[in-house]
Amino acid sequence: MSISRRDEIIVAATELFARQGFHAVGMRAIADAVGIRGSSLYHYFPSKVDLLHAIAQEATRSFIETQLPSLESIPSNAARLRELIREHVIYFHEHSQEEAVGLRELQELRENLPEQYVALQEIRRSYQNAIERMISDGIVDGEFTCDDAHLATLAILGMVNSVNDWFREYGTYSIERVADAYAELSVGRLLGAGDPSPASE
Amino acid sequence: MSISRRDEIIVAATELFARQGFHAVGMRAIADAVGIRGSSLYHYFPSKVDLLHAIAQEATRSFIETQLPSLESIPSNAARLRELIREHVIYFHEHSQEEAVGLRELQELRENLPEQYVALQEIRRSYQNAIERMISDGIVDGEFTCDDAHLATLAILGMVNSVNDWFREYGTYSIERVADAYAELSVGRLLGAGDPSPASE
DNA sequence: CGGCTAGCCTAACGAACGTTCGACCGGGTG
DNA sequence: CACCCGGTCGAACGTTCGTTAGGCTAGCCG
Secondary structure (H helix, E strand, C coil), X not given: CCXXXXXXXXXXXXXXXXXXXXXXXXXXXXXXXXXXXXXXXXXXXXXXXXXHHHHHHHHHHHHHHHHHHHHCCCCCHHHHHXXXXXXXXXXXXXXXXXXXXXXXCHHHHHHHCHHHHHHHHHHHHHHHHHHHHHHHHHHHCCCCCCCCHHHHHHHHHHHHHCHHHHCCCCCCCCHHHHHHHHHHHHHHHHCCCCCCCHHXX | CCXXXXXXXXXXXXXXXXXXXXXXXXXXXXXXXXXXXXXXXXXXXXXXXXHHHHHHHHHHHHHHHHHHHXXXXXXXXXXXXHHHHHHHHHHHHHCHHHHHHHHHCHHHHHHHCHHHHHHHHHHHHHHHHHHHHHHHHHHHCCCCCCCCHHHHHHHHHHHHHXXXXXXXXXXXXXXXXXXXXXXXXXXXXXXXXXXXXXXXC
């Protein structure tokens, strides 16, 4: 009742794609994981790359929808960006498989589902633009000292997106600790904003 | 005479693997790219994953060999790390296909050539340790202000390794400009080292 | 000159691939 | 009861996969 068979397929395929890669996973392997036959998958998805597209779209869309609204209420660019990065790291950790597929197998969509690929790229681009605008505004307001908002955006995104490559549960750090640290490294250090709680100064 | 057929195969396979992914490229496609038949590849490599291993090994080994020696002569940790990051970005750009394969298809080696995978991981780990030690030493010497050398290492590596995901020749920036900027962002900002030319102070 | 071998070929192997087709089965609706 | 239809199935399609086996040829070595 709670989750549909379609969602069940998406969950199983996400795990397999994340672990082994799109081309290394056959339709029959996905079907096995949910206890049906390969041919039955075509009742839910017209093709294998459409299944991939459903995964990537859900990963991208739900990430953006979770992230962007939380920005509205925070006044300063520095505090807002700090919170954004914190939540970015934590969301990526909680949905590491989906986001791994979304980042790594985009090339497949580009070649086989070009217009859906473009749509996804536009969503990602809008997220990147939101960050860049926060940084630009923060520079104008004097919150940040930074030469190039565009480069800083790319650098920060590269940083936060790479956490899943090394982070392991039950390691030295908790994900919240890493999220806090990366927010401070990005906003406090890279962008040169001051201490987040100026009362201590 | 200049390059052997074996190297020719490695070059062609690297390009195909980088563009389409290991599993999306067949042995016959690689053979076509060098003008021979698929079966002839087995005269040079015992299997497809051994070919991948040759690529990944060469990418990792030659990168490390190019990078590490250049550190010896530079005295301060800050200047040495700056130069390391500069060269890292530039090397990754000049060998973007090799490094893309080396980073993305490691999972394949892990499952099929486990001991060779471990060997490569050890090489990468030694590079990471070299960076971390530079940062630790710099903290002790008072060059850097930074809480956690390990986290800073991972953050910087994530930053510099992500340049190839967005950098395009003939774009806004030259690769040297990006390399300089990332060195400054990492050492000057993230680690809190001062201006690289203290004469201006 | 005779033989070895590096390099490449054609042919084929069994397995797996993504996908299609037609049929069946069971539960809800008229 | 008769009907429909969502969901699943077995079987098969043609293609491609990684890999193997065996044979040909050209050049080097004795």
